[in-house]
Amino acid sequence: TTWAHIGLFIAAVEMVRRIKLPRRVVVPTAVCLIVACGFAAFEQASHWRDSTSLYAHSLQSQPNSPLLHNNYGLALKGAGRIDEAESHFSRTLELNPSDPLAHHNLANVLADRGDLTAARDHYRMAVEAQPRMDAALFALARISLELGDLPTAVDACRRVIALQPNLPAPHALMNNILLAAGDPDGAAIHRRRAIELDMSYADMAAVSTP
Numbered sequence: 001t002t003w004a005h006i007g008l009f010i011a012a013v014e015m016v017r018r019i020k021l022p023r024r025v026v027v028p029t030a031v032c033l034i035v036a037c038g039f040a041a042f043e044q045a046s047h048w049r050d051s052t053s054l055y056a057h058s059l060q061s062q063p064n065s066p067l068l069h070n071n072y073g074l075a076l077k078g079a080g081r082i083d084e085a086e087s088h089f090s091r092t093l094e095l096n097p098s099d100p101l102a103h104h105n106l107a108n109v110l111a112d113r114g115d116l117t118a119a120r121d122h123y124r125m126a127v128e129a130q131p132r133m134d135a136a137l138f139a140l141a142r143i144s145l146e147l148g149d150l151p152t153a154v155d156a157c158r159r160v161i162a163l164q165p166n167l168p169a170p171h172a173l174m175n176n177i178l179l180a181a182g183d184p185d186g187a188a189i190h191r192r193r194a195i196e197l198d199m200s201y202a203d204m205a206a207v208s209t210p
Helices: 002-018 023-048 051-061 066-078 082-095 100-113 116-129 134-147 150-163 168-180 184-197
Strands: none
Touching: 051 066, 066 082, 066 100, 082 100, 100 116, 100 134, 116 134, 116 150, 134 150, 134 168, 150 168, 168 184
């Protein structure tokens, strides 16, 4: 890295100073060291232009790192390269099948594509690996509602509310779930709580993520 190059430069200068070379030799030697370190730093910086190139470069030396594949997938998704992102999330799970973040990230890609059943499966695996992962629980509840899987939706949403009792979105979602389940009284409790926390939920027109 650049810091490593700086460290090597300092060490080299110190070595030149200690061997007590004549001044006419020290100055050209120091200049050569500066130029060499400058070229090395420039070459390294070329790999740091953005996060996608950074992770791609890092994966060349660590091709079996689940963390790098997952982070590269996030960078690719942010750059709109969805197919490539999906492949790296999948590769993360090949290397570490219980990685909750990779399950969550892959589920997000699948949900965006409309593959709700597969997305639900990965959200479920994310919360099995990390039971307090509230974002995955919320997504699991929302997608389960869309799929008509009301028991899963109720359970996941209750768990989110237990973790984040003062967020309005889970209460608003529970309102919708309980209405679909034929429990208007239970839904009203959560609707009122959502409105208490945020008046913008007064019409229950939109449900945002936590």
